[in-house]
Amino acid sequence: MNFEKLEVWKRSARLSAELYKATADLRDYGFRDQLTRSGLSVPSNIAEGMTRTSTKEKIRFLDIARSSLAEARTQIYIGIDIGYLPSIEGKAWLEETHHISMMLTGLIKTIAVNE
Template sequence: MDFEKLDVWKKSARLSAELYKALKELRDFGFRDQITRSGLSVPSNIAEGMSLSSNKQKQHFLSIAKGSCAELRTQIYIGMDIGYIDKKQGRAWLIETREIAAMLSSLMNRIKADGG
């Protein structure tokens, strides 16, 4: 399956782009770099995993994507606490990261059911 057709890839790529746009003026380069890297890691690992032939490899990269999603969620919480991220925007992103994580779990379960 082409990763570009996956809703979870589309959603996570859109979130990654949103993070870059929203935080482009942030002067704390360390925080900005870390949170945008976490966000970028999710769709990147989905793409890499789904481009591989073995189900075990797919599972591995989807697991990394799910871990990056949890990392991103943590950074959003911290960003909200320290005033870098608007609370309303942060809450919306937290919901999206939970949805993405659930979608990744579902995709991993489908791959497992297919013999992986």
């Protein structure tokens, strides 16, 4: 399956780009780096997983993507609380991470059943 056609990949790549743009001027390089790396890990692991040949490997990489998403979600919560991230956009990103997580769970279940 071509990962670029997956809605979950498209949405996670868009979220990653938004996080990069929102933190471009942030002086706390440690926070910015951690958030952008976890955000970037999501579409990257989806892409890597979907190009693997074995079901077990596909699921493993999708699970890593889901874990990275949880990490990014945690950092978004903290970023909002400490004033690094705008509240309105932050809440939208939190909602998006919830939807992406559900999509990843569904994709994992589909792959497990069909392959």
